Amino acid sequence: MSLKPAxxxxxxxVSFLKQVMQTYDVIAPVELAEGVSAYRKIESPEEVxxxxxxxxxxxxxxxxxxxxxxxRYEKEGNRTQxxxxxxxxxxxxxxxxxxxxxxxxxxLDQVFSAKEYTDVYFLKKREMTTIVGFACNQPLSTCFCxxxxxxxxxxxxxxxxxxxxxxxxxVEFLTEKGKALSKNEFLREASEGDxxxxxxxxxxxxxxxxxxxxxxxxxxxxxxxxxxxxxxxIHEKCxxxxxxxxxxxxxxxxxxADEVSQKGGQRVRNWDTCLFSLYSxxxxxxxxxxxxxxxxxxxxxHKFNYFPKNFQKIACVGCGxxxxxxxxxxxxxxxxxxxNEK
Amino acid sequence: MKNPxxxxxxVVKRTQIETADRMLRTLELGFLREEDEKAFRFVPGQFCExxxxxxxxxxxxxxSSPTEKGSLKFTxxxxxxxxxxxxxxxxxxxxxxxxxxGNSYPIELFQGKNVLVIGxxxxxxxxxxxxxxxxxxxxxxxxxxxxxxxxxxxxxxxxYKEELADWQKRxxxxxxxxxDAGDKDWKGKVGLVxxxxxEVGPASExxxxxxxxxxxxxxxxxxxxxxxxxxNERIYTSLEKxxxxxxxxxxxxxxxxxxxxxxxxxxxxxxxxxxxxxxx
Amino acid sequence: xxSSQEMVQQKIREKAKELLAKxxxxxxxxxxxxxxxxxxxxxxxxxxxxxxRLVWNSFCDNNxxxxxxxxxxxxxxxxxxxxDARSIMALGLEKRFQPDRIVLIGVPCQRMxxxxxxxxxxxxxxxxxxxxIITESASLPAHKAGHPADLPAKKAVKGEILxxxxxxxxxxxxxxxxxxxxxxxxxxxxxxxxxxxRNPIKANVVVRDRVxxxxxxxxxAEAKEFERMxxxxxxxxxxxxxxxxxxxxxxxxxxxxxxxxxxxxDSSAPKWLEKGVAPSDLEFYHIVRAYHxxxxxxxxxxxxxxxxxxxxxxxxxxxxxxxxxDLFDFEAGTDPATLPPMATYKVEDKQEFIK
Numbered sequence: 001m002s003l004k005p006a007x008x009x010x011x012x013x014v015s016f017l018k019q020v021m022q023t024y025d026v027i028a029p030v031e032l033a034e035g036v037s038a039y040r041k042i043e044s045p046e047e048v049x050x051x052x053x054x055x056x057x058x059x060x061x062x063x064x065x066x067x068x069x070x071x072r073y074e075k076e077g078n079r080t081q082x083x084x085x086x087x088x089x090x091x092x093x094x095x096x097x098x099x100x101x102x103x104x105x106x107x108l109d110q111v112f113s114a115k116e117y118t119d120v121y122f123l124k125k126r127e128m129t130t131i132v133g134f135a136c137n138q139p140l141s142t143c144f145c146x147x148x149x150x151x152x153x154x155x156x157x158x159x160x161x162x163x164x165x166x167x168x169x170x171v172e173f174l175t176e177k178g179k180a181l182s183k184n185e186f187l188r189e190a191s192e193g194d195x196x197x198x199x200x201x202x203x204x205x206x207x208x209x210x211x212x213x214x215x216x217x218x219x220x221x222x223x224x225x226x227x228x229x230x231x232x233x234i235h236e237k238c239x240x241x242x243x244x245x246x247x248x249x250x251x252x253x254x255x256x257a258d259e260v261s262q263k264g265g266q267r268v269r270n271w272d273t274c275l276f277s278l279y280s281x282x283x284x285x286x287x288x289x290x291x292x293x294x295x296x297x298x299x300x301x302h303k304f305n306y307f308p309k310n311f312q313k314i315a316c317v318g319c320g321x322x323x324x325x326x327x328x329x330x331x332x333x334x335x336x337x338x339x340n341e342k
Numbered sequence: 343m344k345n346p347x348x349x350x351x352x353v354v355k356r357t358q359i360e361t362a363d364r365m366l367r368t369l370e371l372g373f374l375r376e377e378d379e380k381a382f383r384f385v386p387g388q389f390c391e392x393x394x395x396x397x398x399x400x401x402x403x404x405x406s407s408p409t410e411k412g413s414l415k416f417t418x419x420x421x422x423x424x425x426x427x428x429x430x431x432x433x434x435x436x437x438x439x440x441x442x443x444g445n446s447y448p449i450e451l452f453q454g455k456n457v458l459v460i461g462x463x464x465x466x467x468x469x470x471x472x473x474x475x476x477x478x479x480x481x482x483x484x485x486x487x488x489x490x491x492x493x494x495x496x497x498x499x500x501x502y503k504e505e506l507a508d509w510q511k512r513x514x515x516x517x518x519x520x521x522d523a524g525d526k527d528w529k530g531k532v533g534l535v536x537x538x539x540x541e542v543g544p545a546s547e548x549x550x551x552x553x554x555x556x557x558x559x560x561x562x563x564x565x566x567x568x569x570x571x572x573x574n575e576r577i578y579t580s581l582e583k584x585x586x587x588x589x590x591x592x593x594x595x596x597x598x599x600x601x602x603x604x605x606x607x608x609x610x611x612x613x614x615x616x617x618x619x620x621x622x
Numbered sequence: 623x624x625s626s627q628e629m630v631q632q633k634i635r636e637k638a639k640e641l642l643a644k645x646x647x648x649x650x651x652x653x654x655x656x657x658x659x660x661x662x663x664x665x666x667x668x669x670x671x672x673x674x675r676l677v678w679n680s681f682c683d684n685n686x687x688x689x690x691x692x693x694x695x696x697x698x699x700x701x702x703x704x705x706d707a708r709s710i711m712a713l714g715l716e717k718r719f720q721p722d723r724i725v726l727i728g729v730p731c732q733r734m735x736x737x738x739x740x741x742x743x744x745x746x747x748x749x750x751x752x753x754x755i756i757t758e759s760a761s762l763p764a765h766k767a768g769h770p771a772d773l774p775a776k777k778a779v780k781g782e783i784l785x786x787x788x789x790x791x792x793x794x795x796x797x798x799x800x801x802x803x804x805x806x807x808x809x810x811x812x813x814x815x816x817x818x819x820r821n822p823i824k825a826n827v828v829v830r831d832r833v834x835x836x837x838x839x840x841x842x843a844e845a846k847e848f849e850r851m852x853x854x855x856x857x858x859x860x861x862x863x864x865x866x867x868x869x870x871x872x873x874x875x876x877x878x879x880x881x882x883x884x885x886x887x888d889s890s891a892p893k894w895l896e897k898g899v900a901p902s903d904l905e906f907y908h909i910v911r912a913y914h915x916x917x918x919x920x921x922x923x924x925x926x927x928x929x930x931x932x933x934x935x936x937x938x939x940x941x942x943x944x945x946x947x948d949l950f951d952f953e954a955g956t957d958p959a960t961l962p963p964m965a966t967y968k969v970e971d972k973q974e975f976i977k
Binding site for chain 1: 742
């Protein structure tokens with residue numbers, strides 16, 4: 001039985017969130033500096049900031065933090081006591097994640113929730129989290145979510161879906177998890193006018209989507225291209241930093257390290273990128289991906305050939321962050337165009 | 343939900359230096375908890391991540407056979423932070439393992455066939471597991487000829503010298519041990535593995551080959567297998583790659599769309615032929 | 623009538639064509655058209671025909687010297703602004719390339735436009751005439767504009783800049799529903815305003831007339847602003863800035879002077895710091911990288927421009943540059959005959975700090 005949509009006045013946003021925070025740990029966009037935002041667990045509703053087109057760091061941090069303790073250990077004589085940190089005590093809520101980041105969650109699910117080896121840290125958070133999606137009224141010219149199977153108003157993956165109508169937010173309850181918040185006293189029933197406005201914004205947003213990026217068949221195209229000279233040119237300006245990888249909602253590589261303290265320590269996982277030379281460096285000093293050419297090829301092949309081979313979906317949601325923040329203006333759309341033209 | 347990142351607690355039962363240069367050391371580990379020992383079922387070719395709290399983890403092929411009950415053996419080459427610490431760990435100390443991980447040698451396919459095992463240097467670890475397993479009566483009876491060719495740079499660098507001595511005496515397998523260069527006590531064969539392989543000239547018909555060794559050895563031995571008419575789908579190898587999670591999540595050990603930790607480390611050359619070559 | 627900028631662009635192309643045709647270089651590293659407004663992008667040109675892709679504008683803000691390390695086995699032509707030329711000289715003194723293997727195509731610099739300043743301005747106002755020079759404040763209020771309760775209905779998200787072009791001293795910036803003409807000089811990088819070496823030193827060819835090297839601000843303005851803060855304010859500022867670091871190392875890779883085969887962050891024995899985002903590790907990384915630039919940094923600002931999280935970085939290196947100037951009368955990359963002070967020792971070196 002689907003619930004009727006509601007509206008939430010922006011003036012009552014703080015009160016609404018205060019009530020939500022009585023039950024949920026809320027992870028929301030926080031402005032770290034003017035124009036720079038990321039998802040953080042908030043202590044008070046006042047920390048939330050929603051003026052971004054999109055955050056720099058994506059909402060994947062809600063399930064896959066950049067640094068995460070996996071377990072702590074304490075040495076007592078010859079024995080070692082190990083305490084895992086996998087448990088999630090309180091229900092969680094990811095507030096205002098764009099549809100592209102939410103589409104990425106389902107891609108990350110494929111990697112982390114595999115039956116064989118279940119990544120408990122990811123999965124336990126996933127199970128305990130309600131996702132509040134946030135429609136894009138004004139997609140950027142660098143956005144190409146519609147080319148990856150998503151869209152600025154795509155509701156798939158959200159438990160609750162918000163649309164900014166101006167004075168109020170339009171609120172849809174899409175799943176059982178979402179419905180659990182419908183009793184909040186600050187939600188009002190939506191009017192037909194609200195519904196019409198939301199629909200109009202959706203149409204306008206779709207019209208604004210820029211030139212589509214042609215990703216059909218790219219997996220097959222790349223199949224024969226591993227030794228293609230295209231890689232000699234594509235990689236040249238890439239600095240081999242991790243900006244694209246760490247801002248990307250779908251990238252999931254990580255490193256594991258032990259951090260030692262006096263009586264024991266902790267095993268931590270940190271984000272890593274295949275673009276660092278150290279990533280594939282072997283102890284002997286031999287590196288099977290010795291230069292930027294191999295590493296850039298690896299990143300692009302993984303996103304558009306290897307991942308689809310395993311999971312039938314490309315590992316890109318068209319959020320455009322890599323285009324916006326690359327220090328040398330490496331544009332993945334241009335790379336895709338070059339690949340298609342070969 | 344089982345947490346695949348938590349190590350199984352183990353105790354060091356015995357340690358033994360294998361090679362004259364003291365760079366290779368075998369650890370024999372025992373389970374601390376009976377339920378872990380009961381649940382640990384593995385097939386030759388699989389590996390474990392050995393875990394030292396405070397130092398980190400590294401992957402090692404299981405050198406003991408599943409038929410050698412009561413403990414697990416790993417042979418460690420001292421190279422970096424973790425392996426140096428594994429060389430310093432002493433009897434009675436505790437450490438962890440995660441496993442068994444990865445796939446195994448395709449033993450079911452060997453039934454009714456000949457098996458040719460070619461090993462070089464330190465890569466012989468999982469081959470030890472495989473050979474001991476195949477020599478068990480209930481397995482041996484299902485196979486035809488077993489031929490093992492094992493080479494090292496010099497006699498001091500041969501692993502598992504005790505096992506090699508035992509195997510020399512057996513009539514149900516043919517063992518050829520060779521070194522690149524002998525010493526004053528060495529009475530055995532002297533010659534590079536690819537040349538010895540040519541010399542032995544095993545029949546390729548109805549034979550599966552398993553080859554593990556350093557890249558340079560593989561580079562020169564593989565063409566000899568071709569000359570002997572071994573088809574790619576009957577040549578298997580075990581690959582090594584830098585690993586962290588060991589369970590196909592951290593992304594690091596991929597060759598194309600396959601992960602060495604999860605879809606390997608054992609691959610046939612037919613499989614490898616279809617994969618990108620960016621792993622050597 | 624071609625603008626002076628177009629003439630510079632033409633000269634760069636001609637020179638590149640000449641060098642490539644005569645095989646005096648194997649490739650030319652320069653700037654090409656960016657795929658986004660307010661941007662240019664590094665390009666690698668290997669034939670005279672490709673040289674027509676080279677552009678010159680006020681968005682050519684990368685320091686191309688950083689590519690020398692990957693390509694030093696080739697004979698290189700490099701388009702270099704004043705700061706870039708200093709980096710190349712500094713790298714030459716550090717023996718990072720063979721002396722005659724680099725041809726500098728020097729461009730006396732018009733100062734580069736800070737696209738973040740432009741974006742923030744549009745984001746805040748979107749209206750012509752209201753020019754607000756953006757300065758970062760040391761603290762952010764807890765309840766900021768951007769909070770839903772504060773957002774006026776129509777201005778929730780500002781328009782995106784879709785096109786930008788230069789017209790003389792103006793920068794025309796346009797979006798779907800706005801067009802603004804901004805005075806370029808109001809939107810320059812702080813490091814460009816402070817620059818005292820806009821003319822490339824030791825360039826093999828210079829593509830326009832010398833420019834006046836009087837800086838628009840105090841050359842050590844950022845360092846002095848920092849010094850005016852109390853120790854507690856300085857720590858708060860540094861902590862706040864470094865706290866949003868994501869360890870992507872864009873700063874390190876963009877910097878021409880960072881070229882160690884093993885960076886200190888990657889050392890595992892000894893392990894100096896962890897690879898996560900614990901505040902102490904972020905602070906450690908930033909301080910040590912700044913210190914590794916002592917006597918080597920040419921103030922090009924590439925680090926700060928590269929950072930995806932807009933972290934302030936140049937104030938630290940500027941402070942160190944100031945100290946090196948005071949102690950050793952040395953500025954990196956300005957004198958081909960003087961070795962960097964951190965790599966040399968002279969008996970006359972000041973040593974009052976030794977008590």
